[in-house]
Amino acid sequence: MVTQVITTTTTTSSISASTPNPYKAAKEALDRDGFVILSASLFPSFDLDALQTAASHMATAARSGKWPYIRTLPKQFPPWPQDPSQGIWGVQHLLHPSNPSHSLFAQSYFDPELLRYAAALIGCADDDLTMELYNMLVRPDADFALRWHRDDIPASATAAEELQRLSRPGYHAQWNLALYDDSSLVLVPGSHKRARTDAERDAEPYEPNMPGQITVHLKAGQVAFYNNNILHRGVYDSKKERLTLHGSIGTVAAGGERARNVLQHGVGEWAKEDDFGELEPEMRARATWMRERLVKLGSQSGDVGFFSKDE
Template identity: 40%
Template sequence: MSEMNAAHKRELDSTGYVVIDGFIQGDELSQLREAAAAAEQLTRSHRWPHRRVVGKQFPPWSDADTPDSWGLRLPQFRAFYANTRLTALAAGLIGCDEGALQMELFNMLILPAKTSFNLSWHRDHVNHAIEAEAEEQALRVPHYGIQFNAPLYDDGCLWVVPGSHRQVRNHIQRELSCNTLPTTNPALMPHAKQVHLKAGQILFYNANILHCAAYPQSPPAPARATLHGSFGDANGGSERAVGVLQHGLEWMKEPSFGDGPGRHMWLRLLDMYEKAGWDEKGGKFSLTE
């Protein structure tokens, strides 16, 4: 690992997230913006049904849930996700060999067209209703993965509590994150910080950092197209499965989806699906509504 990447790893371990400048530049940024506009149009016209929707934080989602989406099957996105610049960095931050990476969540975050909304404060691999003692134990369990946000336009939607990936919530934090109700004001959370990302930066974060998001209606909000995804260490087994398969990735099992860059990572995802069928944790997801 290079000295710079080692510094990124130390910051990630300390604060729960790290921002890297200039990850997407020039022609790549322009091409991804064009692809983002096409993907948004496909989704809003209901020609791409696999999307997240306003008013429902956790899956499953159906196209009938609501007409307002916030969500990839375009080649530009697949090439970005499988690019060795990204996979090598992700593997280093996870602390695994690049050959052990598995394909996981990858979508695009946009702004809702009809109504503003917020997510609840949550951790992706620790249930919101868990008691303090169990929470402390859960935070000690490695979850063998890393998540990222890569904004194609400036983005200030994400809020985090730095260091909370290693800290049990205090009583005020618990009151503000003990259910899945949308937060009315993220700034009320003790020690909360709004993360302001510039176009072309990339943010990696520990999925157990306490975080939420606030999505203003667009327009008149500025454009937003942020690539959001995760990679996992295939050695994580059931600990990884309970946090990933809850996102409703069944459509990724289609054989045609495996054709293209990153096929080796896709095969590991299928292997995780197969093992989750008989593993003792199969079907027991990290989060529930």
């Protein structure tokens, strides 16, 4: 069921080219609020027109059954069936070598400026980054919503269990790059640093007016990084075009900590096949060693299971 969301707007977590020391400011905003919006002007090498065209072709192929890696309605979490007949709300594996536009998407994923922000937000050196996921969130074929959740903490967790997990480093950066204006992400700022309140714990899964919630409004070209364990949900309008690139990058410091979050999407089944041969040499070299770390994670982790297999 999709319900109307009533929200408050905030602008405290926006970073632009005029922001003094934008990397530090972005890190402070993410730590404080659990999310930060980066201006399109910070990423001048993104080719939005080309990305829009390629993303539109991918969405069309996915809806018609010509691209098997999809997020299908009404399932919220992996694994998803490969049958698009009930509609889709996402496209998986943009970097898969069988995607005709995988090199274009790779240029945005391995963009030097994006990687600098990822490293700054994680708190690691550029050379410690690890390839993880690059997917796409699209207009659903029917109105659709995700329940309130944290990506790596089940709803059944006690307050003590939440705090124990939230006290550990995140070891990754997760972002949405909007190719069209996007107001689908709803979250509670600051909830990444605390256990749920009684009101949050007692709320209905699709509560339309969670205390303190906001909607993250992105203009085309803006990037929103957010803590994946912030209390959040998605509300998706079938009447509004949506093409939002949804990625994550990790760090070698994570060890196997990120294995389930990443490998449950199936990326380990094909990552070793892509040599990124169409990228320019410096970017290709970086992409190759970041990919090799992902392949190593897959080879060492075995069966990682799923966060919420039946939802």
